[in-house]
Amino acid sequence: MSTVRLRGFGHRHAGRRRWAVRGVDLEIADGERVALLGPSGAGKSTLLAALAGLLPPESGEREGTVEIDGEEPRAVRDRIAMVFQDPQSQLVMERAGDDVAFGLENRGTPGELIRPLVEDALRRVRFPYPYERRTHALSGGEQQRLALAGALVTGPGLLLLDEPTANLDPAGAALVREVLAGIDGTTQIVVEHRIAELTSQLDRVIVLEPGGGIRADGPPARIFAEHGERLAADGVWVPGHPVPAHPPRVPAGEPLLHARSLTHEPVFTADALPEVTVRAAEAMAVVGPNGVGKSTLALMLGGLLVPGGGRVEATGALAGADDAMPPHKWRARALAARIGSVFQNPGHQFVTAKVRDELALGGAEAARVDELLGRLRLDALAEANPHTLSGGEQRRLSVATALAAAPRLLVLDEPTFGQDRRTWSELVVLLAQLRDEGHGVVAVTHDPDFCAALGARELRLGVRRLAAV
Amino acid sequence: MAVAGRMAPIADRNAPLARRNPVAKLGAAAVLALALVVSLDPVGPAVALVVELFAVPFFGIRYGALARRMWPLLISVAGAEVTLLLFAAEREHIVASALALGLRLLAVALPGVLVFATTDPTDLADALVQNARVSPRFAIGTLAAWRLVPLLGDEWRLINAARRARGVEGGRNPVARLRLFASASFTLLVGAIRRGTRLATAMDARGFDSGARRTSARTQRFVRADAALVAGACALAALAVGASVGSGAFRPLFS
Amino acid sequence: MQANSQSTATSANRWRTVDIVVAAVIGAAFGVIFWAWNALWDGAASVIPLPGRAVIYGVWLIPAVLGPLVIRKPGAGIFCELVAASVATLFGSPWGLVTLLYGVLQGMAGEFGFAFTGYRVWRWPTAVAGGALAGVAASLLDNALYYASNSTAWQLIYAAIVVVSSAVVAGLGSLALTKSLAQTGALDPFPSGRERAAV
Ligand SMILES: Nc1ncnc2c1ncn2[C@@H]1O[C@H](COP(=O)(O)OP(=O)(O)OP(=O)(O)O)[C@@H](O)[C@H]1O
Ligand SMILES: Nc1ncnc2c1ncn2[C@@H]1O[C@H](COP(=O)(O)OP(=O)(O)OP(=O)(O)O)[C@@H](O)[C@H]1O
Ligand SMILES: [Mg+2]
Ligand SMILES: [Mg+2]
Secondary structure, three states: OOOEEEEEEEEEEOOOOOOOEEEEEEEEOOOOEEEEEOOOOOOHHHHHHHHOOOOOHHHEEEEEEEEEOOEOHHHHHHHEEEEOOOOHHHOOOOEHHHHHHHHHHHOOOOHHHHHHHHHHHHHHOOOOOOOOOEHHHOOHHHHHHHHHHHHHOOOOOEEEEEOOOOOOOHHHHHHHHHHHHOOOOOEEEEEOOOOHHHHHHOOEEEEEOOOOOEEEEEOHHHHHHHHHHHHHHHOOOOOOOOOOOOOOOOOOOOEEEEEEEEEEOOOEOHHHOOEEEEEOOOEEEEEOOOOOOHHHHHHHHOOOOOOOEEEEEEOHHHHHHHHHOOHHHOOHHHHHHHEEEEOOOHHHHOOOOOHHHHHHOOOOOHHHHHHHHHHOOOHHHOOOOHHHOOHHHHHHHHHHHHHHHOOOEEEEEOOOOOOOHHHHHHHHHHHHHHHHOOOEEEEEOOOHHHHHHHOOEEEEOOOOOOOOO | OHHHHHHOOOOOOOOOOOOOOHHHHHHHHHHHHHHHHOEOOOHHHHHHHHHHHHHHHHHOOOHHHHHHHHHHHHHHHHHHHHHHHHHEOOOOOHHHHHHHHHHHHHHHHHHHHHHHHOOOHHHHHHHHHHHHOOOHHHHHHHHHHHHOHHHHHHHHHHHHHHHHHOOOOOOOOHHHHHHHHHHHHHHHHHHHHHHHHHHHHHHHHOOOOOOOOOOOOOOOOOOHHHHHHHHHHHHHHHHHHHHHHHOOOOOEOOO | OOOOOOOOOHHHHOOOHHHHHHHHHHHHHHHHHHHHHHHHHHOHHHHOOOOHHHHHHHHHHHHHHHHHHHHOOOOHHHHHHHHHHHHHHHOOOOOOHHHHHHHHHHHHHHHHHHHOOOOOOOOHHHHHHHHHHHHHHHHHHHHHHOOOOEOHHHHHHHHHHHHHHHHHHHHHHHHHHHHHHHHOOOOOOOHHHOOOOOO
């Protein structure tokens, strides 16, 4: 168990004029379970990194002090474990079991004791594969689970989790919560935007104020009862404060795209998708468990991946004279003008070095660019490099690139993950607007609120049995 | 994926020689390579090559698979031969020189190809740390970076898809295509460095830089059979050099 | 790049995890590039016979200079070249272990360019010197291994072209590449990347 104490803590990233966090005074007692909330870009990830001792002096400027059990975090790092926002880049080793063992090896745990501890940790997170499973062959959700096992195996006193369920399907997210509930004697700090289901197992919520300091701090029931209204208006997801719905105002229009018996072996198999039609002025949500091939389908619909089997056919309404050709054969410029794709990993989307240039790339007018920057709260970052943004900011920017170009069809892979209530609503409004203007919207998502708010038609992909190792 | 394909093992891991300690395999290949570059004659390499080819099945590799893996080597050898035929210093022994060059390049390269085709990178890093006293921070750090290599193939695909999605393309203009290729490579490098940075942070978060003495979940042993493999390589090296000296063909590299 | 950025105390010579991993990543990326480059070298480019083709030789030596310029630690050149060579070997590089030998020797030679100044100067003179020295090592090895039977004049011309190409492509090229990388913010964790304006 560990205690945490921050005094006047602040951090400014190298290359930034604004402080990411500032003026934070905080004490967290042994064994407390805390959720750290706050709008996107408020500095939650930065604060967690500081608690884990992962902000070396050269990463920026620092104010105040951070103490874990009365010491510098770096000095007690073997008591701290962290699960990061991006599961892919936190897996170190090739084999799943070896990866879990990595933290134990670093602590000098005798070799013969390691294997049983690893097996136990894998059991605790219900990892479905053997020790030898290759880590790069896991879906995002499975990777997240493995990362959690790697964090638990060392029996940490302080467990830090940065949006551990952001990319998980509902079952996977429930499992992570269940695992967290079962850990005793560990101080837990979770950063998460959507905490409705998590509240019952929390002792305390802390809301970061974007400009600096702390907005609210206390037991969840009290905080949400006393400040719920105001926090919700500021963008915090307060349980029990529903978001406004934006059902379609016009009936679904003409077909834009037909997909017939698409396959992409071995990921996306023949029985996954018999036939589907995407229509104008309609939102379609692609849902299903982690690893069924939703992203693969999105790439094929977007004309970015050649289907293994089956066909994608664009109608004249979308393709004009090109309707005899499948989208993956269109010239890039024609494709970008007709179908806008947003990748699951926002980092893949960016092709320029500035936030503003990203939006202007598709030929959008300056006024539209400024409007989007403002509405999505990216205006202060217009000159920043897209890759230095926070997780949620990157997501918004990547969706905004497609909104700026406003092609007839939008294919979005997890457009709302990592968003606070305000930016989430803004994205929904923008998408609803385009839909009502006659654009087609296809969104891969794990977010039921998003489907409900847009009144989206659901396309559910079924469970697929994964091949072994 | 082309990259993933080239990384895929082509060997049966349980073959008698494939199973040997990676450090032993590396040592054996190094001994042979060094012994064979000191002379310019064809006899030594010919002897070594015959024995090496004979050993291939004991590494669990079929000749067909080996040939597919080695075709770039054959092209390179052909290139060196052409250069030699055009620019050789003494024209009278030209055929012997060309033969010697080809045999030598093949005999030197083959052991290295066998070692890497039969060795799992994790095992190699473990053995380097446990049996060759290489710094664990460097060995494991490199191993972690190495794991990103097959991902670069996927990354390359996605980078190009992203450019296409954004309407950026070279079309049929070769110069524009070359520039697009260069800019995509640059993006790949940038992405790889960013990934490496995040990975390093994640490793430190799990105590990699704690300074504690690192243990290992996996044990690599250097047993008598491994010593025998190295001894065998030394014997083969001696045999090859002996044959070339004995036959009077020996031509030292620096004479 | 700023004029002679100083490396500070001796603790600055300790390799952090990020130094090791990123150096290895750069090496690995070039290992993949070499694998493709090999095909070009022996394929399309072979219409230009040697020694003329050696004008593009410098590409092989980029890691030997790029590594030190980015990481700014002693040994970075050897390490990057070694990793690049081992990845290329893993992919079935034609030369097997010989590639490793090349990697070590080229890396070491390139290192001298930076060692002369005590690893304190990271501007064009050291980059060019590093590239040229790595080129010297490479041409010596080539002449010994592949072209030993060619005439001495041929070997000298070949060596000269390789060295010049290395100084330009590996030396100046790496310098330009480091600058562009720093512009993207990817080098923020390194001294080489910390010279951008704040936003
Ligand atoms: N490496 C970096 N370099 C420069 N600026 C950064 C870096 N990382 C984060 N920032 C900036 O610091 C601020 C806080 O970022 P942080 O990632 O801590 O936010 P967050 O609260 O976790 O947001 P989100 O919910 O979107 O993940 C943001 O404005 C972000 O742009
Ligand atoms: N290039 C590839 N080679 C092998 N397997 C792959 C490749 N790309 C994806 N996969 C695997 O294919 C499966 C489906 O991938 P996909 O990304 O389409 O799933 P998804 O439904 O989007 O999952 P998630 O909800 O986790 O994003 C996953 O198990 C993934 O690991
Ligand atoms: Mg964050
Ligand atoms: Mg997906």
